[in-house]
Amino acid sequence: xxxxxxxxxxxxxxxxxxxxxxxxxxxxxxxxxxxxxxxxxxxxxxxxxxxxxxxxxxxxxxxxxxxxxxxxxxxxxxxxxxxxxxxxxxxxxxxxxxxxxxxxxxxxxxxxxxxxxxxxxxxxxxxxxxxxxxxxxxxxxxxxxxxxxxxxx
Amino acid sequence: xxxxxxxxxxxxxxxxxxxxxxxxxxxxxxxxxxxxxxxxxxxxxxxxxxxxxxxxxxxxxxxxxxxxxxxxxxxxxxxxxxxxxxxxxxxxxxxxxxxxxxxxxxxxxxxxxxxxxxxxxxxxxxxxxxxxxxxxxxxxxxxxxxxxxxxxxxxxxxxxxxxxxxxxxxxxxxxxxxxxxxxxxxxxxxxxxxxxxxxxxxxxxxxxxxxxxxxxxxxxxxxxxxxxxxxxxxxxxxxxxxxxxxxxxxxxxxxxxxxxxxxxxxxxxxxxxxxxxxxxxxxxxxxxxxxxxxxxxxxxxxxxxxxxxxxxxxxxxxxxxxxxxxxxxxxxxxxxxxxxxxxxxxxxxxxxxxxxxxxxxxxxxxxxxxxxxxxxxxxxxxxxxxxxxxxxxxxxxxxxxxxxxxxxxxxxxxxxxxxxxxxxxxxxxxxxxxxxxxxxxxxxxxxxxxxxxxxxxxxxxxxxxxxxxxxxxxxxxxxxxxxxxxxxxxxxxxxxxxxxxxxxxxxxxxxxxxxxxxxxxxxxxxxxxxxxxxxxxxxxxxxxxxxxxxxxxxxxxxxxxxxxxxxxxxxxxxxxxxxxxxxxxxxxxxxxxxxxxxxxxxxxxxxxxxxxxxxxxxxxxxxxxxxxxxxxxxxxxxxxxxxxxxxxxxxxxxxxxxxxxxxxxxxxxxxxxxxxxxxxxxxxxxxxxxxxxxxxxxxxxxxxxxxxxxxxxxxxxxxxxxxxxxxxxxxxxxxxxxxxxxxxxxxxxxxxxxxxxxxxxxx
Numbered sequence: 015x016x017x018x019x020x021x022x023x024x025x026x027x028x029x030x031x032x033x034x035x036x037x038x039x040x041x042x043x044x045x046x047x048x049x050x051x052x053x054x055x056x057x058x059x060x061x062x063x064x065x066x067x068x069x070x071x072x073x074x075x076x077x078x079x080x081x082x083x084x085x086x087x088x089x090x091x092x093x094x095x096x097x098x099x100x101x102x103x104x105x106x107x108x109x110x111x112x113x114x115x116x117x118x119x120x121x122x123x124x125x126x127x128x129x130x131x132x133x134x135x136x137x138x139x140x141x142x143x144x145x146x147x148x149x150x151x152x153x154x155x156x157x158x159x160x161x162x163x164x165x166x167x
Numbered sequence: 168x169x170x171x172x173x174x175x176x177x178x179x180x181x182x183x184x185x186x187x188x189x190x191x192x193x194x195x196x197x198x199x200x201x202x203x204x205x206x207x208x209x210x211x212x213x214x215x216x217x218x219x220x221x222x223x224x225x226x227x228x229x230x231x232x233x234x235x236x237x238x239x240x241x242x243x244x245x246x247x248x249x250x251x252x253x254x255x256x257x258x259x260x261x262x263x264x265x266x267x268x269x270x271x272x273x274x275x276x277x278x279x280x281x282x283x284x285x286x287x288x289x290x291x292x293x294x295x296x297x298x299x300x301x302x303x304x305x306x307x308x309x310x311x312x313x314x315x316x317x318x319x320x321x322x323x324x325x326x327x328x329x330x331x332x333x334x335x336x337x338x339x340x341x342x343x344x345x346x347x348x349x350x351x352x353x354x355x356x357x358x359x360x361x362x363x364x365x366x367x368x369x370x371x372x373x374x375x376x377x378x379x380x381x382x383x384x385x386x387x388x389x390x391x392x393x394x395x396x397x398x399x400x401x402x403x404x405x406x407x408x409x410x411x412x413x414x415x416x417x418x419x420x421x422x423x424x425x426x427x428x429x430x431x432x433x434x435x436x437x438x439x440x441x442x443x444x445x446x447x448x449x450x451x452x453x454x455x456x457x458x459x460x461x462x463x464x465x466x467x468x469x470x471x472x473x474x475x476x477x478x479x480x481x482x483x484x485x486x487x488x489x490x491x492x493x494x495x496x497x498x499x500x501x502x503x504x505x506x507x508x509x510x511x512x513x514x515x516x517x518x519x520x521x522x523x524x525x526x527x528x529x530x531x532x533x534x535x536x537x538x539x540x541x542x543x544x545x546x547x548x549x550x551x552x553x554x555x556x557x558x559x560x561x562x563x564x565x566x567x568x569x570x571x572x573x574x575x576x577x578x579x580x581x582x583x584x585x586x587x588x589x590x591x592x593x594x595x596x597x598x599x600x601x602x603x604x605x606x607x608x609x610x611x612x613x614x615x616x617x618x619x620x621x622x623x624x625x626x627x628x629x630x631x632x633x634x635x636x637x638x639x640x641x642x643x644x645x646x647x648x649x650x651x652x653x654x655x656x657x658x659x660x661x662x663x664x665x666x667x668x669x670x671x672x673x674x675x676x677x678x679x680x681x682x683x684x685x686x687x688x689x690x691x692x693x694x695x696x697x698x699x700x701x702x703x704x705x706x707x708x709x710x711x712x713x714x715x716x717x718x719x720x721x722x723x724x725x726x727x728x729x730x731x732x733x734x735x736x737x738x739x740x741x742x743x744x745x746x747x748x749x750x751x752x753x754x755x756x757x758x759x760x761x762x763x764x765x766x767x768x769x770x771x772x773x774x775x776x777x778x779x780x781x782x783x784x785x786x787x788x789x790x791x792x793x794x795x796x797x798x799x800x801x802x803x804x805x806x807x808x809x810x811x812x813x814x815x816x817x818x819x820x821x822x823x824x825x826x827x828x829x830x831x832x833x834x835x836x837x838x839x840x841x842x843x844x845x846x847x848x849x850x851x852x853x854x855x856x857x858x859x860x861x862x863x864x865x866x867x868x869x870x871x872x873x874x875x876x877x878x879x880x881x882x883x884x885x886x887x888x889x890x891x892x893x894x895x896x897x898x899x900x901x902x903x904x905x906x907x908x909x910x911x912x913x914x915x916x917x918x919x920x921x922x923x924x925x926x927x928x929x930x
Contacts, residue, residue: 032278032280034280035280039279039280042192042193043278043279046195047186048186048189048190048192048193049185049186049187050186051190051349051350051403052192052351052433053349053350053351053403053436054436054859054860055435055436056436056859056860056861058859058860058861059349059860061349088186089185089186090185090186090187092185093185098181098184098185102181102184102185103184105180105184106176106177106180106181106184107176109174109176109177109180109824109825109827109828111177111179111180111183111184112177112404112633112634112635112828112832113348113349113350113401113402113403113404113632113633114179114180114182114183114184114188114401114403114633115190115348115349115350115403115404115633116349117183117184118183118184118186121184121186139868140868140869141869143868144867144868144869146868147349147860147865147867148349148868149347149348149349149404149406149832149865150404150633150828150832151828151831151832151835152828152831152832152833152834152835152866152871152874153835153866153867153868153871154831154871154873154874155828155831156868157868
């Protein structure tokens with residue numbers, strides 16, 4: 015099948031998409047956007063988190079066909095040109111990045127939180143990021159990064 | 168102005184936060200084919216028949232390898248014997264099934280989905296045999312444990328036990344753990360027309376070690392191993408799970424050679440449980456004997472873990488007991504019981520992780536028997552020198568770790584009576600434990616080049632598994648050269664760069680750092696030599712050996728810092744595009760002479776060197792103290808860790824930001840180990856029942872409290888010129904015991920089997 019979708023503000027088309035393919039596969043393998051990471055394929059780790067029509071989803075759990083004529087925004091689409099999104103900036107500055115594999119998903123999840131709740135409390139941050147697993151940082155600096163980004167926005 | 172010791176932000180942070188860092192799976196390839204594994208669904212038996220004809224006829228399928236048609240592959244040399252493998256038995260060589268999850272077919276297709284579909288069409292019939300499951304069978308001693316004999320004895324521990332005024336005898340259990348880095352392992356193998364092989368790997372296993380592993384597996388003579396290139400630039404975590412050569416690393420190269428096209432294998436999360444090792448479950452019997460004052464007279468630590476016909480990795484649990492306390496009579500033994508569950512391997516804090524759970528829990532039980540404060544018990548048995556080797560420590564700040572940690576934590580407020588402290592309905596418990604880890608120095612080379620524009624590039628074939636090597640090594644080189652860290656690029660993860668050992672056993676900073684420093688100093692001296700011979704240089708006629716770096720890429724006379732030259736000017740006048748030097752560290756003479764990047768791989772001798780540091784004159788360990796507060800719901804048995812204080816002696820801290828990351832992450836591993844992480848094995852079928860992230864629980868951010876990490880930050884004067892020890896694994900050690908001890912303090916219930924959950928507390 016053919017899938018037509020707006021990704022990071024640009025209309026994209028993929029042909030010969032198999033019905034069983036995920037949005038994650040579409041992004042990574044067909045549209046050249048490997049920023050979203052494939053790690054568990056069951057929606058447990060959050061590494062593949064992207065926006066679908068402004069709602070964060072695990073792109074491994076969304077079928078590619080479901081995004082027809084919709085809007086997807088990935089970690090690659092958060093910065094505006096050379097200007098990083100404050101969340102990305104805060105992740106780098108706060109030391110919230112280690113191996114970095116969970117980072118794209120966490121950045122999108124944190125970005126969504128701050129869009130909804132500009133000044134989140136710690137429990138709100140923890141709740142919002144509970145679906146994103148990190149094996150390196152112990153989360154401390156990730157919370158710091160979200161607090162920092164919130165203060166700056 | 169020095170950079171080492173300052174919290175320089177990660178140089179790769181931006182790439183990672185924008186999704187532009189290219190991990191192995193992200194690398195685009197022309198003409199790429201995709202492979203999947205089909206794995207055995209029984210734990211022991213024979214393949215009675217395997218029919219791949221439907222798969223071979225499926226759309227897009229290019230190749231199906233089974234034991235019936237796979238090329239013959241050699242048995243791999245074990246890591247412990249100088250090789251690169253933990254599982255020495257290659258895949259697809261016979262009809263035997265030795266564990267559930269063993270590869271029985273390897274399918275390659277034009278797309279990953281086609282390969283997956285085709286794998287489902289393969290029909291396999293098994294003659295099933297009852298598998299050996301659990302640590303119940305006959306125990307036998309392994310050949311070696313971390314390069315040492317399986318049994319250790321000093322004094323007569325049994326007799327001292329019999330004479331002891333107070334004894335504690337307990338058995339502790341830890342379950343199977345899986346590394347579960349967030350990035351699944353990926354291999355992309357491609358052959359060029361000249362017979363050269365390039366492998367892109369998510370490789371903690373060290374690119375040079377893997378090169379030799381590929382040579383061995385593919386029948387390429389060692390002298391031609393230079394035709395193999397292994398590349399690993401960004402790694403989504405390792406923790407031991409991406410070390411060594413496993414069949415999953417080898418099969419893509421085998422298939423790519425047959426097909427004449429690149430082959431990519433990306434494991435699924437479930438396959439990660441059976442394709443790259445795990446931490447064995449352990450049963451540990453601890454016997455302590457002490458006098459009434461709490462002075463230890465005897466410790467016996469008997470550890471049993473999983474053995475396998477396919478390779479051997481005993482979890483070295485008792486080794487921490489051999490060195491940690493001043494006790495005249497100590498016996499440590501390691502035994503294996505064969506199981507049909509695959510070969511275990513190193514997992515973050517191997518040995519010390521589960522071993523300290525047993526030892527430090529037992530000490531807490533002894534403190535209870537003696538009505539002695541657990542911290543005081545440890546101080547009474549403080550080892551001023553290494554009791555195992557009877558020699559001084561290179562440095563040991565453990566006493567300060569205890570006092571600083573107790574102070575920060577507020578340990579003195581602890582009411583010794585279990586169940587005595589409450590906060591509302593929560594039972595509150597305080598627990599502590601000692602941490603120690605035997606981080607290693609491995610032979611490492613680095614090449615430092617100063618370029619005409621005054622910037623520098625450092626190359627070393629280590630890999631940054633997420634620890635911050637790219638950042639920290641740029642700092643080390645910058646200080647040695649006298650430039651800003653931003654002017655230095657550290658390049659790693661390529662066999663084209665000088666030899667480095669895999670970044671394992673907390674060895675990165677202490678092995679790579681001194682090599683980078685030595686090479687940077689050498690190239691700086693070379694520039695100085697050029698300058699002092701140059702009549703146009705302000706340094707002309709000075710003694711090159713005394714020329715000093717004064718920052719900003721400037722070299723000054725020792726007697727007059729106002730007279731200086733710069734890297735840029737010296738190179739320009741000399742008409743040189745760059746100058747470079749290569750140096751090694753922790754290197755034995757014979758390695759020095761042969762390490763052209765295709766060095767032989769004398770792991771056996773290397774292990775012996777590593778375990779006898781400083782030619783046997785000193786012992787070096789990382790030390791620390793862990794303090795934990797837990798809250799236990801008395802009705803539900805839910806345990807929450809509410810505070811952790813960790814104080815560590817890791818020598819000099821090269822970068823407090825990356826070091827702190829390592830420490831908080833390590834403590835979080837300890838929390839996972841104590842309260843949630845466990846892979847369960849079906850007792851009859853021998854299969855893992857939860858090979859996923861919904862069955863194997865990792866700590867989430869809500870499970871991790873505020874963590875107070877403090878480093879003594881005292882350079883070890885003897886360990887190496889940077890004074891740095893190791894940080895990656897130490898913070899894991901002791902956390903599980905400290906939590907178990909805190910749970911006992913909160914509830915009066917002693918849990919001796921991990922993880923600790925409501926079932927253990929309410930039962």
